[in-house]
Amino acid sequence: MKEFELKYGCNPNQKPAKIYMQDGSELPVKILNGRPGYINFLDALNSYQLVKELKAALNMPAAASFKHVSPTSAAVGTILPEKLKKACFVDDIEGLDDSLLACAYARARGTDRLCSFGDWVALSDICDKTTAEIIKREVSDGVIAPGYDDEALAILKTKRGGNYNVVEIDPSYVPDPQECKQVYGVTFEQGRNNFEINRQLFENIVTENKELPEEAVRDLIIALITLKYTQSNSVAYAVDGQAIGVGAGQQSRIHCTRLAGSKADTWFLRQADQVLNLPFKAEVSRPERDNVIDGYINQNEEDVCADGNWQKYFTEQPKPFTAEEKAAYLATCSDVALGSDAFFPFSDNVERAKRSGVKYIAEPGGSIRDDAVIETCNKYGIVMCFTGMRLFHH
Helix, strand or coil, X not given: CCEEEECCCCCXXXXXXXXXXXXXXXXXXXXXXXXXXXXXXXXXXXXXXXXXXXXXXXXXXXXXXXECCEEEEEEECCCCCHHHHHHCCCCCCXXXXXXXXXXXXXXXHHHCCCCCCCEEEEECCCECHHHHHHHHCCCEXXXXXXXXXXXXXXXXXXXXXXXXXXXXXXXXXXXXXXXXXXXXXXXXXXXXXXXXXXXXHHCCECCCCCCCCHHHHHHHHHHHHXXXXXXXXXXXXXXXXXXXXXXXXXXXXXXXXXXXXXXXXXXXXXXXXXXXXXXXXXXXXXXXXXHHHHHHHHCCCCCCCCCCCHHHHECCCCXXXXXXXXXXXHCCCCCEEEEECCCCCCCHHXXXXXXXXXXXXXXXXXXXXXHHHHHHHHHHCCEEEECCCCCCCC
């Protein structure tokens, strides 16, 4: 297939639309089911790069959940603790522990379930039956992987009335080292960002605390590779083999850190007993449960515990999750890694990161206030590495 005609571009009025190779060669993808759109392919090709790099860097199966050209999360395949399985709604999946790829996607999808609603899935390895079973029950637009076993493909083809988008990519495909795009009729050209993120990137530790265990190195790699494919400015928190909070596309660095931190906090708090044991009515759907849980934790648009509200969702009125209880729970969370796609211009980013259990930070360095940022890290015993490499993505 040398080109594929799309229904429309980013919006229905943007026609005609298609994807093709500039040099006239075959596309590196096959469409096994459905008819992906313009944004679907943007998500697919960006997300696959992410999981392919994670697999290469850590030699572990990887998965990502993407929405609007940024990851909601990315993860590698490690077994989920029982409470996390329940928080991610996968505690009933048979054989989950036998598929590290399924574990990776369960983590990625379960991190920020509100933002993952209607996601695009990327898998580093051939999709197996267990992974397909998880994808089948979630609201999702499509999936890209280097292959699918027969059972997995059969399951995915039943999704969305048989119209679920399933894309296979050639894992041996190597893109041209130069890439170009057009904006307002003007063509931009640049070298692809082929910078390799690996363990050697964290050798320049600039803080008094220089203890960087292997688990922290893994999580910093996950955070930075996630940022490499996140719309900038961006900050990512990671722990236990997954990105737990991604702050994308903010003009201010502190807003990135706050946004990602608030998502990380929500991920932690979803695993608290009072959240796991909320007495939901059986008829409340999974997406609606996500909204209610978010409301219960963050007390946003609706007080779900109030009279007149709780009756819609619960069999009995739950006690509110108080600010004091949430603060006490978050105080037990630690060993979080944080990556930033550019330097921290002020120490307020470290102050905010500390509130979400951050103990390890990787950022390029180079700010005129580096000394103040390092001093704040030293105050809290945080390990900070200067990578010397910016990771803007637009």
